[in-house]
Amino acid sequence: MKRYIIYLFLCLVSSLSLLSCMDSYLGIEQLDLGGGKPEKLTVDKVVSKPGALEIHFSLPAGNPKHSQVIATYINKAGNEVEFKVSRYSHIILVEGFTGTNEVSVELAVVDEGGNKSDITQVREKPLLSPVExxxxxxxxxxxxxxxxxEWENKEAQPFAIHILTEDQIQMGEKTLIEDPSKTIYSSDSLNTATYIRQYDNVEQKFGFVLSDKWGNRTDTLIELITPFKEQLIDFNTVKPVAYFNPSYGTSGKDYALFGYNLETGVQNDGIAHSANFGPQTMFNGITAANNFLAYKFFKIPEGQPTQRTYVHDLYVTFDLNQDLRLSRVQIYPRPSASYLYARSSVKRFRIWGTNDANTTRWSKFPEGWILIGEYEGKMPANMASITQEETDYFYNKQEYAVSEDNKNPDAKPTESFRYMRLQLMESYTPTETFYTINEFKMFGEVLKSY
Structure with missing residues (x-):
């Protein structure tokens, strides 16, 4: 029993001795290993970056107990901002600055016991920040x-664009109020343009404010803008036509036998997999399904009966049952991950149009038809690392402005038309033998309904 009491006494003494060596560091009890505070670090070089300073430093030699380097500064809101790197790094990036005036950053070395060195101060001017x-x-x-x-984001830094519109707060008094549902998030150096809709065709005041992850907000850009008149084209009015001999099948067909009209020489429409995947499913209001699927025609080279080359141009023809002037279109591809910027998803296409005045519209093509525009889908900045923003764009926001995004100088995007012939020209995987589209949504101005 006596031996047991002596053992407990020794444990208690040891515990008290250990606690006497403890010190509080950032709210966590750290073991004080002695030796006093570490020496100051040496700043070797400071590189000005957009909204940041890249500080190169050297730690004092001969102290293996260094744990980390801490850099702090006071932002414009009066709050302390802190950055840390381990002892194995010799560079610390201090971010969140705005403006190009000189800023002050304090650096300190912290050892394993939580002891902090004297401050080394850095004063330098950052470059204009990405949000500015x-x-x-x-x-x-x-x-x-x-x-x-439209904006610039060459550094591909994340920031938000907040949209403000006028709202009446009391009789005769209006103010700009933010609409959170319209907020735009940018973190890409390529996709730096977008549209905000729907707004009436009247002059109205808009405000635009940008903010970054550090809480910095810019001043407000205020513009008086009158949006152009536009409406969503009712998909129920759009019907496929059979004048270019569309067909069904579970694979491609020989172009020499089925690909064109022997009398007119005009290429026939494509081969839909079945009625459940036929042209009408491109206009049924369903944006997330496995709808339109049509196969390409193929050609067999002379003397090589086992070889096939595919005709990549595939046509689909519709009667819109109204004369309209298109403003923009949206394509909704299959939502499966395997179709993301890949496989049979349509990458390049043309829109052809004509109207009732063209009496030879079913026997001649492209003669008598107007090329409304040619369009090509965007590619991710890095196919090996597709961002969430790029994914969301492809599935939900793949939009083409009929005039601005047209790639063909011979096109006439402002012409009105009743009949439309889509020319699918290229898929994201060129070797695919078919094309898929879930929905082809159209916007514009209806001039006449039939």
Whole structure:
């Protein structure tokens, strides 16, 4: 029993001795290993970056107990901002600055016991921040049904564009109120333009404010803008036509036998997999399904009966049952991950149009028809690492402005038409033998209904 009491006494003494060596560091009890505070670090070089300072430093030699380096500064809101790197790094990136005035950053070395060195101060001027560059370059112009926004984000830094519109707070008094549902998030150096809709065809005041992850907000860009008149084209009015001999089948067909009309020489429409995947499913209001699927024709080279080369141009023809002038179209591909910028998803296409005045419209093509526009889908900045923003764009926001996004100088995007012939020209995987589209949504101005 006596031996047991002596053992407990020794444990208690040891515990008290250990606690006497403890010190509080950032709210966590750290073991004080002695030796006093570490020496100051040495700043070797400071590189100015957009909204940041890249500080190169050297730790004092001969102290293996260094744990980390901490950099702090006080932002414009009066709050302390802190950055940390381990002892194995010799560079610390301090971010969140705005403006190009000189800023002050304090650096300190912390050892394993929580001891902190004296401060090393750095004073330098950062470059203009990405959110400020975006604000300076921000351009708001009228678009069909809304506003087109364009900006720069060469550093691919994340920031948000907040949209403000007028709201009446009391009789005769209006103010700009933010609409959170319209907020635009940018983190891409390529996709730096978008549209905000739907707004009436009247002059109205818009405000645009940008903010970044550090809580910085720019001043407000205020513009008086009159959106162009636009409406969503009712998909129920759009019907496929059979004048170019569309067919059904479970694979491609020989172009020499089925690909064109022997009397007119005009290429026939494509081969839909079945009625459940036929042209009408492209206009049924369903944006997330496995709808339209049509196979390409193939050609057999002379003397090589086992070889096939595919005709990549595939046509689908519709009667819109109204004369309209298109402003933009949206394509909704299959939502499966395997179709993301890949497989049979349509990458390049043309829109052809004509009207009732063209009496030879079913016997001649492209003669008598008008090329409304040619369009090509965007590619991710890095196919090996597709961002969430790029994924969301492809599945839900793949939009083409009929005039601005047209790639063909011979096209006439402002012409009105009743009959439409889609020319699917290229899929994201060129070797695919078919094309798929879930929905082809159209916007514009209806001039006449039938």
């Amino acid at each position: 560059i975006a604000r300076q370059s921000l351009l708001a112009t009228p678009a069909f049904g809304g506003v087109k926004l």
